[in-house]
Amino acid sequence: MQLITTLLLVTIRAGTSLLYATLGEVYTERSGILNLGVEGMMMMGALTAFTVVYRTGNLLFGVLAAMLAGGCMALLHAFLSVSMRANQVVSGLSLTLFGTGFASYLGQRLGPAENSFNLTGLTGERFPIIKIPFLGDIPVLSAFLQQDVLTYLLYIIVPLAWFYLYRTRDGLSLRSVGENPRTAAAVGINVTKIRYTYTVLGGMLVGLGGAHLTLAYTPGWSENITGGRGWIVIALVIFSGWNPARAVFGAILFGGINAVQYRMQAAGTVIPASFLNMAPYLLTVIVLAAMTILSRKKKTSFSSPSALGTSFSIEDK
C-alpha cells in the first residue's frame, strides 16, 4: 500500500506539467490549429519562469512570465497559420527549433556574472508541497493531497475545461470552428478571432506546464529540461480524443512511467538505464499506432477535429 501511494505521488507530480500542456494543446487543436511548437513553448516557459523567480523571488511572477512567453510564441504561430496561411506543421516545428535554441542561448546569458552568466546549477524559490491535514494521511488518497499549488489548481481546471468545452455556448462555437469553419462562419462565428484566442490560450497553458518543471518538479534550470515532453503532449492530445477530462488518464499513464522508471533505476535493475529511458518514447509510438488503428473506421468520440491543420478563408471556394 505504501509503495502504491509513493508511486502515485510521483506519478501525479510528473504528470502535472504534461496535463497543463495537454489541456492547452487540446483547446488549440479544437479550434482547428495544430501547434507542434509545444516542446519549444514549454522550454521557453520553463526558462522564463525560472529566470523571473530567480531575479524577483516571486513565484506568481514566474508563472505569469511563463504564460506570457508561451502566449507570445503561440501568437506568432496563430499569425503565421491563420493570417499568413502558412503550413502549420512547419510553423510549429520552427517554434520548437527556435524555442529550444533560444532557451539554450538565454540559459547561458541570463545568469549572474559570478556564475559566468549561466543559469544552470542555480537554485531559486520553488513551490512547496502542501499536505492537506487529516485527509492527507489516508493511504492512496493521500497521494493526491500532498502536492504543490499548481497541481491542486488542476483539480479545479480540468472539470472547468471539460465543462466549458462541452456545456457552454462558447465551447460549442470553439468545437464547430474546429469541425467545420465554413458552417461556423455561416452562422456568424468569427473563425479568425476564435482561432487566435484559443491558440494563444493554449500557448499560455503550455508555458505554465513548462513553469511547473523548473519551479516544482525538477527545480532549477538545465538545458534540455523538457526532454521531449512537449512531443509526448502532442501524443497525449490524440490519446485523449481531444477531451480535457480524458487527458487526465494519459497524463497519469505517462507520469506513471516516469515514476516506475525512477523507482527501478533507484532499486538497481538488470535492465540498463538506456532501455528504461526509452520506455516513454516507445510507448508513445505503440499507443499512437493502436489508437489510430482502432479509431480509423468511423468517426468516434476519439476522432480528431475535422478541420485540424487546414487554413480557412471566407473568399476560398
Add this chain to the structure above:
Amino acid sequence: MRIVLAKRETRSQIISTLVPIISFLVSLILGGIVLAFSKANPLDTYVYMFRGAFGNWMAFSETLVKAIPLMLTGLGVSLAFRIRFWNIGAEGQYVWGAIGTAWVMLYWQFLPVQALLPFSLLVGMTAGAIWAGIPAVMKAVWKVDETLTTLMLNYVAILFAEYLYYGPWRDPKGYGFPGSEPFPREAWLPRFLGRAHWGLFIAIIIAFILFFVLTRTKWGLEIQMIGKNPDAARCLGVNIKWGIIMVLLLSGALSGLAGGIEVAAIAHRLQKGIISGYGYTAIIIAWMSQLNPIAALFVAILMAGLLVGGDQLQMMIGLPAAMGLVIQGLLLFPLLAGTIFTEYKIRIKKTKEV
C-alpha cells in the same frame, strides 16, 4: 479598404527565390536585436561569425565538415517533405547510420580492408533506411501520424547508441571515455582540406542525381504528384503506399549515409559527440531550399557557417555558441510568412457600400 488574396495560377519564380534571401536578412536583423540586448555590437558579432566560418581555408574546411552531414540529411528530409511526409526523424536515422557503419568497421574486420569502407557505409544506409521505414509503413498501412513516430524514434535511437558506447562497445583501453575502439586506419574516409573529406563529393553527386531523378524521370513525376495532388495520383494508378515507403527508405538512407560518413571520416569511432542536432537543422535546410536538391547544398553550407561561426563567437568573445541556433531558429518565421506572396496575389480593394 480591404486586402484581398487571390490564389496564383503558378507559384511566382522570382518571388520564391527572393523570399529565402529576404528571410535570411530578416533573421539576421532579429538576431541582431537579441545580440543588442546581450550588450554585444551586432555588426561586429556578425563579422566575427563570418570570419570564423569563411575567413580562411582552415575556417572554411571546418564549415565544410559540418556542411557535409547537413547536405545529406537536408536532401533526405527534402525528399520526404516532397510527398508531404513530415519526417522529423533525420536525427535518429543519422544515428542509426553511424551505428551500422561502426558495427561493420568494428566487428567485420575479417573482410578485406578495401571493402570495409564501402560495405560499412552501405550497412549504415540500410540501418537509416529501416529506421525511416518503420514510421513509413505505419503511415502507409495504418495512417499513423508520422511527425510523432519519427520524432519519438529519434530518442530511442540516441538512447540505443548511448547504451552501445557506454556498454558493450566501449573501448576497454579508452580510460572510461564513452566511445568505441577506433576503426582501422586504412578504412577511414580520406580528407582533402583540413578535416574536410570526400563526403563532400558524395553529397554533391547525390544532389545532382536526385535533381535529375525528380525532374526528368517517371518516378520523379509520380513523387511530385503524390505530394501535390494525391487524389489525382491515385486516379492515374500511382501506388501511393509504395510511393511513401520507397521515398522514406531513400530519405532514411541519405540521413544514414550522413551518420556513416561522419563516423568514418571525422570521429573514426562511435562516440558521445556524434549526436549533433544535424537532423533538426536539416528541416530548416529543406524548407529554405524550397525542396530543391541543388539549392540544399548551398543552404547547408550557410547553416554550417552559422554553427561554426557560433562556436567561434564562444571562443572569441564569450557569447554562447547557441547564437548560431537562434539565427537558424529565426529563419523559418519570415520564410513561412513570405510563402503567402508566392502563392497569392495581394490586392487592396476599396470597399463598396452594400
